[in-house]
Amino acid sequence: MVGRDGGYCVKAQGNKLKLALVQMHVEAGNPDYNFEKLEERLEEAVSAGADKPDLIMLPEMWNTGYALEQIQELADDAGARTKAMLSAFSRKHGIQLLAGSIAEGKPDGVYNTSYVFDGNGEIGAEYSKIHLFRLMDEEKHLQAGDRLGKLNVAGSHAGMMICYDIRFPELARKLALDGAKLLFVPAQWPNPRLHHWRTLLMARAIENQMFVIACNRCGTSGASSFFGHSIIIDPWGEIVAEAGEDEVIVRAEIDLSLVDAVRAKIPVFEDRRPSLY
Numbered sequence: 001m002v003g004r005d006g007g008y009c010v011k012a013q014g015n016k017l018k019l020a021l022v023q024m025h026v027e028a029g030n031p032d033y034n035f036e037k038l039e040e041r042l043e044e045a046v047s048a049g050a051d052k053p054d055l056i057m058l059p060e061m062w063n064t065g066y067a068l069e070q071i072q073e074l075a076d077d078a079g080a081r082t083k084a085m086l087s088a089f090s091r092k093h094g095i096q097l098l099a100g101s102i103a104e105g106k107p108d109g110v111y112n113t114s115y116v117f118d119g120n121g122e123i124g125a126e127y128s129k130i131h132l133f134r135l136m137d138e139e140k141h142l143q144a145g146d147r148l149g150k151l152n153v154a155g156s157h158a159g160m161m162i163c164y165d166i167r168f169p170e171l172a173r174k175l176a177l178d179g180a181k182l183l184f185v186p187a188q189w190p191n192p193r194l195h196h197w198r199t200l201l202m203a204r205a206i207e208n209q210m211f212v213i214a215c216n217r218c219g220t221s222g223a224s225s226f227f228g229h230s231i232i233i234d235p236w237g238e239i240v241a242e243a244g245e246d247e248v249i250v251r252a253e254i255d256l257s258l259v260d261a262v263r264a265k266i267p268v269f270e271d272r273r274p275s276l277y
């Protein structure tokens with residue numbers, strides 16, 4: 001994991017948030033294994049000696065992986081198993097949990113859905129991926145969501161996108177215009193597109209002057225391999241923390257007041273000319 005040590009051109013005033021991103025291997029088609037493994041990783045995230053995070057984040061489709069051919073049978077029906085485990089964890093530790101996403105079974109099909117637990121074990125927000133990734137046949141097996149992902153974190157508005165969604169800058173801009181100061185991105189982004197992953201996330205952070213917090217999986221699944229590189233980028237485009245390719249818990253503290261400081265320094269949102277585009 002590499003940290004950042006550079007000086008900002010703008011100074012944050014202090015509204016701190018401690019983050020822990022669980023970058024883990026996901027076993028495709030084996031929810032029992034993945035639930036057990038996640039439980040271990042969550043215990044590690046809050047283990048004695050670790051700086052207790054305010055928010056823990058998980059990767060995309062951590063319950064089933066991309067076992068799309070069997071996804072109808074494997075999906076968590078109404079998210080019941082996920083909700084039971086993660087609600088209890090969130091309540092026990094008083095930690096907000098942005099629970100990556102799962103294959104969620106609903107009466108009309110399977111959705112790629114993220115739940116956010118608010119620290120009392122209640123679901124504060126949920127979001128189903130709206131752009132299905134045709135290169136991996138998602139549209140053949142999954143239903144697309146039809147709502148934006150919005151949540152509150154430490155008194156600030158935040159937005160949520162899942163993996164392929166980051167290729168749609170208008171979605172991030174809409175979330176920013178609606179008030180988001182942070183953007184969370186759970187993913188299963190595979191090789192060989194590390195360059196796209198880092199560049200797109202960096203662009204979303206700089207152009208919207210927001211924190212981008214992205215948690216990817218690692219390891220291999222059939223013919224696909226995943227490079228990890230979970231990353232936290234600040235609104236000035238500096239990398240706060242970035243994982244390598246192995247399993248790790250990425251920990252960092254961010255200061256949300258930096259968003260206002262950056263937006264005041266270069267007032268992009270005031271300078272927009274929406275009447276022309």
Ligand SMILES: O=C(O)CCC(=O)C(=O)O
Pocket residue numbers: 133136162163164165167188189190193196
């Ligand atoms: O856009 C990409 O290159 C990767 C997207 C992806 O893997 C996904 O949405 O699951």
